[in-house]
Amino acid sequence: MSRSDAPAAPAPAAERFVADFTGDELGAVDEVRVSEKRSNLWLDAWRDLRGRWMFWASAAMILFIVFVALFPTAFTQVPPNDGCILSVQNQTQADELGVPIGTKISDHGPLPGHPLGFTKQGCDVFSRIVHGTSTSLSVGIIVSIMVAVIGIVIGAFAGFFGGWLDSVLMRFGDIVFAIPYVLAAVVVMSMFLHDRNIWVISLAIGAFSWPSTARILRSEVLRVKNSDFVMASTALGLSRVRTMLAHVLPNSIAPVIVVTTIGLAGAITAEATLSFLGVGLPNNIFMSWGNDISAAQTSLRTNPAALIYPSIALSLTVLAFIVMGEAVRDALDPRARASR
Amino acid sequence: MTAYILRRLLQALPVFIGSTFLIYAMVFAIPGDPILRMFGDRTPTDATLAALQAKYHLDQPFLVRYLLYMGDVFRGDLGTTFQGQSVNEILMRTFPNTLRLAILAVAIDLVVGVTVGLVAGLRKGKIFDNVTLLIGLVLISMPVFVLAFVAQWFFGIQLGIFRATVGPGAPWGDLILPAIVLAALNFAFTMRLTRASVIETNAQDFVRMAYGKGLRSERVVPVHILRNSLIPVTTNIAANFGILIVGATVTEGIFNVPGVGNELFKAINRHDSPEVVSIVTVLVIIYVLVNLGIDLLYGVLDPRIRYVKK
Numbered sequence: 001m002s003r004s005d006a007p008a009a010p011a012p013a014a015e016r017f018v019a020d021f022t023g024d025e026l027g028a029v030d031e032v033r034v035s036e037k038r039s040n041l042w043l044d045a046w047r048d049l050r051g052r053w054m055f056w057a058s059a060a061m062i063l064f065i066v067f068v069a070l071f072p073t074a075f076t077q078v079p080p081n082d083g084c085i086l087s088v089q090n091q092t093q094a095d096e097l098g099v100p101i102g103t104k105i106s107d108h109g110p111l112p113g114h115p116l117g118f119t120k121q122g123c124d125v126f127s128r129i130v131h132g133t134s135t136s137l138s139v140g141i142i143v144s145i146m147v148a149v150i151g152i153v154i155g156a157f158a159g160f161f162g163g164w165l166d167s168v169l170m171r172f173g174d175i176v177f178a179i180p181y182v183l184a185a186v187v188v189m190s191m192f193l194h195d196r197n198i199w200v201i202s203l204a205i206g207a208f209s210w211p212s213t214a215r216i217l218r219s220e221v222l223r224v225k226n227s228d229f230v231m232a233s234t235a236l237g238l239s240r241v242r243t244m245l246a247h248v249l250p251n252s253i254a255p256v257i258v259v260t261t262i263g264l265a266g267a268i269t270a271e272a273t274l275s276f277l278g279v280g281l282p283n284n285i286f287m288s289w290g291n292d293i294s295a296a297q298t299s300l301r302t303n304p305a306a307l308i309y310p311s312i313a314l315s316l317t318v319l320a321f322i323v324m325g326e327a328v329r330d331a332l333d334p335r336a337r338a339s340r
Numbered sequence: 341m342t343a344y345i346l347r348r349l350l351q352a353l354p355v356f357i358g359s360t361f362l363i364y365a366m367v368f369a370i371p372g373d374p375i376l377r378m379f380g381d382r383t384p385t386d387a388t389l390a391a392l393q394a395k396y397h398l399d400q401p402f403l404v405r406y407l408l409y410m411g412d413v414f415r416g417d418l419g420t421t422f423q424g425q426s427v428n429e430i431l432m433r434t435f436p437n438t439l440r441l442a443i444l445a446v447a448i449d450l451v452v453g454v455t456v457g458l459v460a461g462l463r464k465g466k467i468f469d470n471v472t473l474l475i476g477l478v479l480i481s482m483p484v485f486v487l488a489f490v491a492q493w494f495f496g497i498q499l500g501i502f503r504a505t506v507g508p509g510a511p512w513g514d515l516i517l518p519a520i521v522l523a524a525l526n527f528a529f530t531m532r533l534t535r536a537s538v539i540e541t542n543a544q545d546f547v548r549m550a551y552g553k554g555l556r557s558e559r560v561v562p563v564h565i566l567r568n569s570l571i572p573v574t575t576n577i578a579a580n581f582g583i584l585i586v587g588a589t590v591t592e593g594i595f596n597v598p599g600v601g602n603e604l605f606k607a608i609n610r611h612d613s614p615e616v617v618s619i620v621t622v623l624v625i626i627y628v629l630v631n632l633g634i635d636l637l638y639g640v641l642d643p644r645i646r647y648v649k650k
Contacts, residue, residue, distance in 0.1 A: 175358030178628050180582035183589075183620050186604075187366050190613050269483045273590065276485050278609045293485060297594070304493055311486040319481035326477075 041254065041332070048331040055327040061320035069134035076124070078114065080131040080287050084123035107303035119292065119306045120299050129313045132287035136268045136317060139202050143267035146206035148260045151213025152249075155256075158214065159221030160244045170218065173211040181208035182270050189279035196282055205270045209263065216259055220252035227251075254332045261325035265318045272314055289314045344639045352632045359624050360413075364406050367617050391420070392614065413625075418618040421607070427618045430603055437510045438588060438599035444515055445522035445584065446577060453527045454573060457534025458566060464539055476528030484587045488521045488594040505596040518595040525587045526580045533576050537569035544568075571642050578634035585623050 049055045068075060088094050088103045097103075097111050105122040116125035158169040188204035189196065224230065225248055233243045274280035275290030283291045289310040296307035375392045397405045412419070418427035460469040479487070495517055496504030502517040541547060542565055550560045591597070593605030600619060607615040 171354060172358075174355050175362060178355045178359040178631070179362060179624050180585050180627065182586040183582075183623060184363070184366070186608060187363060187617060187620055190608060190611065190616050191367060193611065265481065272483050273485065273586070276483075276590065277593075277605065290485075293489070297489065300489065300493060301497060307489055308493075311482075311489065315478075315482045315486055318483070319478065322477065322481050 041251075045254075045328070045331040049327060052327050052331070054323050055331075058320045058324040058327060061316065062324060065133060065137060065317055065320065068130060069137045072130045072133065075130045076127045078124040078127040080123060080127040081284065084119075084121050086122045107299050107306065109303075109305070116309050117303065117305045119296060120303070121295070125292075125306050125309055128287055128292055129289070129310050132289045132292065132310065132313070133317075135198065135281065135286050135288050136271060136314070138198050139205070139271040140264040140268040140321070142198065142202035143206040143209070143270075144260050144264040146202065147210045147213055147263055147267075148256060150206070150210040152217055152253075152256060154210070155214035155217030156221055156244060156249060156252075159218035159252075160225055160240075160248055166218075169214070173214050176208055177211040179208055181205060182273055184208040185270065185274055186277065186279050189274060196280070198281070198286070201271055201274060201281060202267075205267055205274075209266070209270075213256060213259055213263070216255050217252060220255055221248055224248050224252045255329075258325050258329040258332065261328060262322055265321035265325070268314070268318055268321070341639065345636060348632060348635050348639070352628060352635075356625070356628050359628060360410060360621055361406055363617065363621055363624060364409060367613070368402065368405065388424075413618075413621060418622065419614055421612050421615045423612075427615055430615075431600060431619070431622065434598055434600045434603050437515075437597055438592070438601060440510070440512070441515050441519055441522065441588065441592070441597055441599055442584060444512070444519035448519055448523035449526045449530055450573075450577075452523065453530030454534050454566075454570070456527075457531040457573075458538055458561070458569075460531065461535040461538030461542065461569075462561070462565075464535075469535070472531060476531055479524050480528045484521070484525055484590045485594060487524055488518070488591050491517055491521050492594060506598070510598055515597065518591045518597055521591050521595075522584060522587050525583055526577075529576060529580055530573060534569060534573050537572050538565055541565050541569045571638070574641060575634055575638050578631045581627055581630050585627060 085093060086104070086106045088097060088099055088101050088105060091101065094101045094103075097105070097114075099111065105118050107120050108118045108122075110117045114124050114126065116129070119125055119128065154169050154173065158166040158173075182205075185201070185204040185208065188207070189201065192200050192204075230243060230247055233247050234240075238246070271280060271288070272290030272293070275288040276294045278294065280290055281288045283295065292310045293307055293314070296303070296310070300307055375389060397408045400408065416428060418431065420426050421430070456472050460472050463469055482490070492504050495501050503514050506514040506518065547560060547564050550564045551557075555564075585601075588599065588601035589604050590601070592599045592601035596602065600623070604616065604619045604623075607619065
């Protein structure tokens with residue numbers, strides 16, 4: 001509806017000082033298009049995301065990864081761990097694999113039903129990759145949630161309340177930031193020799209990777225907290241905490257989403273690196289791509305497949321989350337978009 | 341400048357104390373006997389046990405223990421491994437190799453990353469730009485050990501250009517392949533940062549001015565654009581030094597470079613916790629010092645940084 005549609009024809013007696021909008025070329029400039037859809041940061045970002053093939057490609061990849069992690073048996077019937085054989089012992093196994101008795105299965109190439117061949121321990125490479133997905137993804141998700149929660153709480157309180165609280169929290173963040181988080185996790189994990197599990201390793205990674213999230217949120221909160229709408233909510237009598245939760249946080253959370261998505265990729269890498277170094281998850285209980293890659297390195301020359309396929313799975317998973325994070329960042333940050 | 345240096349030093353001090361304390365606390369504040377836990381499954385001989393207890397001053401209160409331990413670290417006594425080797429000697433022997441590897445890696449990263457970033461930034465949106473952005477993305481998503489194995493398998497075993505593992509004495513030629521792997525870790529960040537910085541500088545008035553007064557691009561690009569774009573790239577090296585440390589641990593282990601990282605890698609695999617703790621402490625100290633150094637360098641390069649925003 002444009003201004004010209006306004007019904008108010010001036011009362012006959014009233015003097016008109018303003019030119020009629022209709023028929024005036026300048027009128028078009030002043031027109032307010034009320035029919036335009038309402039919009040906000042998230043709607044804008046979503047419209048931008050919809051047009052990016054990178055977003056759709058990574059979203060499809062992530063959905064696929066989640067599906068594999070939830071339903072590994074839909075992809076392979078072969079057990080990943082038990083059922084590993086070093087060589088064919090009896091007729092049943094020989095019939096199953098289609099090779100003569102006595103064939104060495106350890107590091108063997110592809111056989112029917114085992115498309116990617118076998119590891120040194122004689123386990124099915126494909127099955128181990130499929131079953132390893134949930135380990136990587138769980139660690140990634142747990143660490144991300146943990147880092148986001150710690151980072152948001154510390155960043156929001158430091159930024160919004162400022163003063164000594166800000167100094168204490170941020171100096172503490174500096175200290176934690178000064179320790180490369182994989183190194184810190186190495187120390188933590190070497191203290192837990194017996195009871196390593198997904199929660200322990202996630203805690204070891206997450207406990208030292210939150211400072212960057214806290215810093216980013218804090219700087220966003222500092223930017224937002226002097227806005228007029230924050231002052232308005234204070235003037236309306238909202239408490240400090242309510243103001244922070246209802247008005248400041250929702251407007252400063254966007255970069256945290258980006259950094260969390262990319263951080264998820266980092267956590268998956270960290271878990272694989274720790275497992276590779278030998279301070280990750282115990283090999284016989286958890287399927288972990290890092291463990292498999294580590295175990296396969298001794299036969300790199302003879303059986304590179306056992307090393308290369310888990311590496312590809314790991315890299316593609318990490319790539320999917322990084323691409324997703326970057327697509328979301330470009331959509332949320334118009335300035336980053338402009339410099340592209 | 342003096343005030344700036346002093347301020348930076350004062351800021352680094354709590355970080356230094358705090359980070360070393362945190363590592364120490366992680367090992368010694370967890371309930372239970374830290375020495376026995378260090379051994380895991382094995383039972384130490386009485387002599388080793390006594391030596392370790394004396395080393396970590398276990399009869400003292402926790403804070404005193406930390407201070408005594410840090411005193412030892414500063415006097416250069418890093419304790420011994422389970423095999424009774426002195427960690428100092430190990431570090432003295434291995435550190436030069438790691439230093440050479442790191443220098444080579446940073447040099448490759450800077451030369452290649454800055455060149456590629458510069459070209460990509462000057463030709464923003466063109467095919468070179470897009471291709472290198474994509475390569476950077478792929479490199480970021482490959483964990484360091486995957487990158488190392490791919491390099492080892494492809495260049496070392498398939499093509500045979502480089503030796504797959506580093507030979508005795510770690511000659512420079514053998515270090516090139518692991519250095520490329522290490523450099524590749526940070527390459528994407530260096531490249532992107534240079535690119536963004538070049539795009540920003542390219543739009544500045546002084547660049548237009550330089551072109552306007554008739555300078556050729558052979559002069560404008562290196563002198564006016566590149567020099568002013570390098571400042572954020574310098575700090576980025578410090579920020580990525582953590583990636584470099586972790587990367588070196590894995591890369592040295594895979595290529596068998598006789599360096600600090602390899603020693604840490606072996607210590608982790610042997611479950612030699614005293615050695616792990618000592619090496620990690622030293623690495624964190626180096627990390628904090630490098631960051632401090634780069635901060636000071638930053639102040640020299642860009643005078644604006646020296647002024648405190650009030």
